[in-house]
Amino acid sequence: MKTKTLKKNKVNVVTLGCSKNLVDSEVLMGQLKANNFSVEHESKEDDHQIVIINTCGFVENAKQESIDTILRFVQAKKEGAVEKVYVTGCLSERYKSDLEKEIPLVDAYFGTRELPKILKTLKADYKHELVGERLLTTPNHYAYFKISEGCDRPCSFCAIPLMRGGHISVSKEDLIERAKKLAANGTKELLLIAQDLTYYGLDLYKKRELADLVDRLSDVEGIEWIRLHYAFPSGFPMEVLDVMNKRKNVCNYLDMPLQHISDNMLKSMRRGITKQKTIDTVNQIRDKVPGIAVRTTLIGGYPGETEKDHEEMLRWVEDTKFDRLGIFTYSHEENTHAFALKDDVPVKIKKKRADAVMAIQQEISFQLNQQKIGKDFNVLFDRKEGEYFIGRTEFDSPDVDNEVLVKATADTYVRLGDFAKVRITSATDFDLYGELI
Numbered sequence: 001m002k003t004k005t006l007k008k009n010k011v012n013v014v015t016l017g018c019s020k021n022l023v024d025s026e027v028l029m030g031q032l033k034a035n036n037f038s039v040e041h042e043s044k045e046d047d048h049q050i051v052i053i054n055t056c057g058f059v060e061n062a063k064q065e066s067i068d069t070i071l072r073f074v075q076a077k078k079e080g081a082v083e084k085v086y087v088t089g090c091l092s093e094r095y096k097s098d099l100e101k102e103i104p105l106v107d108a109y110f111g112t113r114e115l116p117k118i119l120k121t122l123k124a125d126y127k128h129e130l131v132g133e134r135l136l137t138t139p140n141h142y143a144y145f146k147i148s149e150g151c152d153r154p155c156s157f158c159a160i161p162l163m164r165g166g167h168i169s170v171s172k173e174d175l176i177e178r179a180k181k182l183a184a185n186g187t188k189e190l191l192l193i194a195q196d197l198t199y200y201g202l203d204l205y206k207k208r209e210l211a212d213l214v215d216r217l218s219d220v221e222g223i224e225w226i227r228l229h230y231a232f233p234s235g236f237p238m239e240v241l242d243v244m245n246k247r248k249n250v251c252n253y254l255d256m257p258l259q260h261i262s263d264n265m266l267k268s269m270r271r272g273i274t275k276q277k278t279i280d281t282v283n284q285i286r287d288k289v290p291g292i293a294v295r296t297t298l299i300g301g302y303p304g305e306t307e308k309d310h311e312e313m314l315r316w317v318e319d320t321k322f323d324r325l326g327i328f329t330y331s332h333e334e335n336t337h338a339f340a341l342k343d344d345v346p347v348k349i350k351k352k353r354a355d356a357v358m359a360i361q362q363e364i365s366f367q368l369n370q371q372k373i374g375k376d377f378n379v380l381f382d383r384k385e386g387e388y389f390i391g392r393t394e395f396d397s398p399d400v401d402n403e404v405l406v407k408a409t410a411d412t413y414v415r416l417g418d419f420a421k422v423r424i425t426s427a428t429d430f431d432l433y434g435e436l437i
Contacts, residue, residue, distance in 0.1 A: 010038040011122075012048040012082075014073075015137070016066050017056025019144040019193050019229075020164075021089055025054045026134035028088075028115060033135060035124035041137045050084045050122070051076075055091035057163055059331035066091045067103075074105045086110065088118060090163040112164055113149070133181055139382055141417035142189035142225075142398060143182050147175055147213065151195035153232060155259075156270045156337035157299065157330065160195055167196070169204045172213055176220065183222030186417070189380060190223055191397060196232045211239040218247040224419070225380065227397055229255040233281050234272040241288040251394040252289055255324075256282075257297040261316040262309040265302055270337060275316075282320060293395035295324035298357060301350030302330045303341035310353050317360050323368060324401050325361045327354045362429045369402065369427035376437060379404045379422045381414050389414040391422070393432075404432045412436060 011032055015025040025041065032039045040048070051073045055066035066089075073085045084107045092099065093111040100109060110118050116126040136143055150165040151158075179190060192214070194200065201209025217226055226249055228240070233256055244250045260266055263275045273281075286292060298313065317325065329350035332343040345353075381391035382398065388405040389412070396402045404422055406412065414420060414436070422434040 010048045011050045012043045013041050013052050015054045021054050023144050023146045029135035030133045034127050051082050052086045055089035057091035057094045093163045140186045143187045145190040145192050147200055148194040154270045159333045159336050167199050169200050179217050179220045183220055189225040191227045193229045198232045198236055208237045210237055211243050215243045218249050224249050225251050227251045227253050231256045244289050252292045255295040259299050262312045265309055293323040296322050298327040299330050300327050300354040301345035303343055305345055321364050327357045329354050366429045372424045376421055376423050378419055380419050381416050402430050406434055
């Protein structure tokens with residue numbers, strides 16, 4: 001028996017996982033709103049008739065979080081707090097039949113490319129004229145901007161192709177139109193995302209077209225920052241850096257997950273690149289764009305990783321001095337190529353190795369931040385938190401990188417979503433403190 005009246009056609013969309021998932025949720029929400037649904041993202045209220053959970057299935061921790069979230073809303077359904085629970089996204093794509101057996105109280109499961117099917121189930125029309133429009137869950141002034149779907153890379157550890165399918169580029173024309181719509185609604189920063197940016201265009205245009213796409217996007221009026229995320233190192237199209245140098249609104253920033261540096265590990269991971277070629281690529285990028293911020297992501301505890309391999313990674317991180325760096329512990333994922341290998345590095349050792357990498361990076365980040373003291377930066381302000389206005393420089397992406405904190409005093413005026421010049425007065429490992437100029 002229901003304990004309260006649920007609001008008809010009111011939908012709560014819950015997103016787990018990466019920024020690519022977030023974009024999918026935003027597109028879904030835009031379609032629902034156009035069909036006269038009242039839709040919210042991760043609402044704290046319990047008066048929604050329908051909950052749609054957009055799941056992640058990338059690594060073990062993410063899968064468990066998705067399952068826990070599904071179970072929480074299934075319990076809410078049992079208690080009459082919601083009427084319908086739907087599940088979509090990567091976990092649902094990868095384990096649909098298992099989930100249907102294990103959690104049958106979910107009303108329906110959908111894959112990663114089944115938006116029209118979700119809408120049909122909700123008796124909503126898929127509105128083709130809305131392509132590119134979405135309800136942003138981020139602050140209005142920045143938006144994640146997905147330029148392709150899926151991946152054709154053969155990396156041994158990665159389950160993304162199982163969940164997202166092969167690489168499919170969105171046409172330049174569609175992307176430019178989408179960028180114009182975002183800019184018209186106040187978006188100033190586009191964070192370009194894809195499983196692999198560098199593959200962009202190979203399917204549609206038979207050649208890598210990332211450089212031309214970025215060049216054309218930089219012409220969109222109102223877009224003041226364009227940021228590049230998730231570039232594969234092998235075959236990286238260096239002409240993108242020429243566009244970065246030429247265009248003031250293309251941030252001197254590159255997110256390039258490198259995963260490891262040991263030749264043994266790179267070969268087993270099927271990365272298609274060697275240690276020396278990796279080092280040469282990073283050096284070439286830095287030579288072409290002096291001052292560029294390079295972010296990377298690594299994996300600790302991959303099958304067969306020896307103490308020597310780990311030490312090699314530590315020395316390389318120390319020598320390379322990445323501006324930004326994160327590390328995952330290896331997750332043994334079924335149906336990936338690496339699943340045939342023995343997951344032989346104990347969990348405690350994986351964590352210990354990851355912690356050792358981050359300890360080195362913390363010191364590097366501290367030293368690099370000390371060098372910024374006394375310098376002036378153009379800062380885009382995202383939010384106010386406690387006593388501080390919080391923003392970012394062109395060298396920092398939301399949620400994962402450094403932030404700039406400016407104390408909110410009586411004579412400090414900052415408008416969120418706007419740029420302002422800030423002089424850095426002090427710095428910690430991952431934060432910069434400054435004052436408005």
